[in-house]
Amino acid sequence: MELDERNKRVLQAVIDSYIANGSPIGSNVLIKRYDFGVSSATVRNIMAELEEMGYLTHPHTSAGRIPTDLGYRYYIDSLISIENDSDDLEDQLRQVSDAPGLQGEDLEGLMQEASRFLATLSHCAGVVISPVEPEGRYKHIEFVRLRGRQVLLIFVTSTGMVQNKLIDLDESITQHDLNYFSAYLDEELEHWTLADIRQRLLDKLQEEKLLFGRLMEETYRASQEVHERDAEKVYIGGASQVMESPEFANVEKMRTLFKAFEDKYKLLKVLDRSVAADGIKVFIGSENPLYEMQGCSMVVGSYRAGTNIIGTLGVIGPTRMQYKQVIHVVDYTARLLSRLLGERYQRGLDR
Amino acid sequence: MELDERNKRVLQAVIDSYIANGSPIGSNVLIKRYDFGVSSATVRNIMAELEEMGYLTHPHTSAGRIPTDLGYRYYIDSLISIENDSDDLEDQLRQVSDAPGLQGEDLEGLMQEASRFLATLSHCAGVVISPVEPEGRYKHIEFVRLRGRQVLLIFVTSTGMVQNKLIDLDESITQHDLNYFSAYLDEELEHWTLADIRQRLLDKLQEEKLLFGRLMEETYRASQEVHERDAEKVYIGGASQVMESPEFANVEKMRTLFKAFEDKYKLLKVLDRSVAADGIKVFIGSENPLYEMQGCSMVVGSYRAGTNIIGTLGVIGPTRMQYKQVIHVVDYTARLLSRLLGERYQRGLDR
DNA sequence: ATTAGCACTCTATGTCAAAGAGTGCTAATT
DNA sequence: AATTAGCACTCTTTGACATAGAGTGCTAAT
Structure with missing residues (x-):
């Protein structure tokens, strides 16, 4: 060849x-x-x-x-040569990335903003998958008695992720007892990884069928749910951008694409799997792992905290896209997000 | 006339x-x-x-x-006569509403599911605005020391809503001191409404410039943010449904609509404002308060907890829509959501 | 190996006629 | 006075046809 x-x-x-x-x-x-x-x-x-x-x-x-x-x-x-980019784009990137929104505290907001950032600069739909936290370890569980038998369980990891779940008990329990149980769990589970604590909870559960049996059970179930629910989320921004390109004048084609956008779970799987390695990957038309998107192209990359890849991001657009620019935008955004999240994770460390 | x-x-x-x-x-x-x-x-x-x-x-x-x-x-x-509905629709409603997903624990998931529910049954885009909780009162604040000067603030209301915020302190603080401060706040703020505690925090802040000054300040700021961020969210489901209808064969028209979908804030304002009253409201074409949607119709309703309206929901589709059915679907979904959320709020009450 | 030249193919565009659907008016009917 | 039959008129849709234009692929000459 x-x-x-x-x-x-x-x-x-x-x-x-x-x-x-x-x-x-x-x-x-x-x-x-x-x-x-x-x-x-x-x-x-x-x-x-x-x-x-x-x-x-x-x-x-x-x-x-x-x-x-x-x-x-x-x-x-x-x-294509990635190096010789137009300074135009470079300027635009810097300008847009200084805008507020990307600086915000809220992780959800940051993800959304990043996906929109990708979209406006690439003229494609922007996709960002929220970070998984491989470093996350058990930090604290708090139980708050709301009313009667209803207890709110709050789960905190060492990276500051918070998940909560409402549980209904069979019988009322005092806040004092809840605090006691919480202290007990903190002692037993401190510093364990998220993956491990589930097993450990299960062990404890069988080991001692004690006063807190039911609560323990619910905690176990919650930890499982937390694990599942915390599964990465998919943020799609600027989907209407793809409607600009004439290749999608065909409504049927566009509908297929938008249906695919709605099935975020599928999208997640594909994006997650495809970016095990480093660098920017491009899927062109029929190379696309998602059948519904075979008329489209995807440019994906990953962002990281330190050396670990913690998430994926990219754009989806027509096969006829400005690859050179788009690759650059995706690369830039990946670095940007790595930096912003890095700040977030590092900030609290002892200096 | x-x-x-x-x-x-x-x-x-x-x-x-x-x-x-x-x-x-x-x-x-x-x-x-x-x-x-x-x-x-x-x-x-x-x-x-x-x-x-x-x-x-x-x-x-x-x-x-x-x-x-x-x-x-x-x-x-x-x-149109609302009463004589086809039993078909009635069956379908009952069948779909029994499906899992609508029963889930997660509020976010419930909202998403509801918006999709609306979409599939109305063949329009489904929109749900997450509930505001007028009943919410201060319940608990928890501080978790993560690393060094980084502290996680967790805010819990009596209805079980949880918000969290990461704060950076100037100097390190022990978990023990944090617990002390948390207990202090719980005592001072218990049972106060969310609107009031901000003022109360401000008072406290000026009153005693004590050891926890900085922490108090951050707590105040957080309470403010929580208030703002908790602003209702807009969930749009099944947007691709509207692409089915031939009136949107015109891509330009569709693009305008989807752009409007992306500006969720605008959508929120309009939907919130328009459903002060009770019952189902229909906005037809040019009646539509949103300029971008004047080629569309909106059918909106509200859901409630007890007697209070706590949220809005509806569908957006072409002016030529099956109003009779759609109105029924929106009404049904509003009741369904009221019931589901009612359960959620009530479930923990002493029986 | 390159190129000029030309026949050929296919699309895009415009024109024209015919068919079809529906209106609005008028005059007749009830 | 309201209704109706009848008919001329209007406008769209469809298909047929011709034409111009863009581009190819081949052949023969350079």
Whole structure:
């Protein structure tokens, strides 16, 4: 699959041009816009060659060429240079990332803001998955008696994540007893990892069928739920951006995409799985792991706390997107989010 | 604006028919489908009359009639009978509302589920605004020392709402001191309403510039934030449903609508304001308080805890929607949500 | 190996006619 | 006086057809 220099240049020109204008591009237009030093007939031959290799195609005989998914693949792997970005974009990035909202305290707000940030700068839908906290360990459980048999359970991890659950007991219990039980759990569970405490609770539960049996049981169940519910959340921002691009003039296509957006769980799985490794990944059209999105492309990256990858983010848009810019935006946002969350996690450390 | 019985029947027939089929309806089709006991010519005269009164219009001379917004208004106010619903819908409602998801513990999940419930049954986008809790009173504040100068503040109301905030102190503080301060606050603030405790904290803050000055200050700030952040949230479910209806084949129109969906704050204001009163409200086309939605209709209602209205919910869809069914669905969902939340609030009471 | 030239293909656009749906008016009927 | 039959008129939709334009692919010449 080696392409000589000239063929590469033609392929690049076709794809650049198609990305910019969205219309199939023919040999005449091509030599007018780019200077290859050869005639249109030669370009035609080259294009035919590229088509045979699977990088280009044309919608019908008398139309110009457009890239195939394979063509885009080659383009991204070998042809685009990430370095020479327009300063324009760089400025815009810095400007927008200084705006308020990204600085806010609220994790939820930050996620939402980040997804919107991605969307506005990439003109695609922005997707951010909230961080998992691999460092999280048991810190504290608090029980608050609300009314009668209703008790609020509050679960705190060492990273400051808080989850709560309402439980109904069979019989009333005093706040004093609750405090006692809480102190007991704190002692037994301190510093254990989130994964481990469930087992430990289970052990305790079987070991001693004591006064707090029922409460213990509920605590166990809660810890399980906390584990499940804390499963990462998916934030989608600026979905309406994708409606801008003419490829989605077809309403049916768009509906499929938006349906996929609504099934956040599926999206989560796909995004989570696909970004085990480092760096930015691009899924083009049919490469897309989600069937509903095979007409789209996805550019995804990951953000981290220290050395650990703690979350995923990216954009979803038409296959014909400005890959160069979008890759840069995703990369930038990933770093930005890493920094912002890093601040958050580090801030309280002893200095 | 009095219409005689026959005119009413014709208007109703036209609107019913248009809602069902989406195509303008002419005099011939009308007399074939409904039996008025008069000829098409007479019906034509009646239609012309209705048009002059502003209830009907036609897209061009040789097309049939379609309802105007005013026509829909009259239809909803005077012509549709809510009672005689199809048993079909009733069955469907009961069936879907028994499904899991609506029973879950998580408030956030419940809201999301409810919005989806509305969407699937109405074939419109479902909107639910999370409840404000007028009954909420101070219950407990817990401080958890995470690392060094970082302290997690957890705020609990009597209704079981939990909010948390991370604060950075200037100097380290022991968990023991934090517990002391927490106990102090519990004593000082117990049973006060959420609105009042902020003032009370402020008083305390000025009164005693003691050891906990900084902590108190942060607590005050947190209480303020909690108040603001707890502002109702907007949940939109099944937005892709509206793409089904042919009136949104126009992508530009759809984009406007989806942009409006993204600006949840605006949506919140409008929905909140419009449902001060009781019962179901319908906004038709240009009646819509949101400019971006003037091509749409909104059916909104409110849900309650006891006698207090605590939240709003509804659907947004094309002006040509199945009002009768949709109104019923919104009403049903409002009651359902009232019941589910009622259970939640009541469950812990002493029995 | 490159290129000029040309036949060929397919789309996009515009025009035209015919069919169909529906109206509004008039004159006749009840 | 209200209703109706009848008819001319209007406007959209559809399909057929011609034309212009863009672009290819092939062949033969360079």
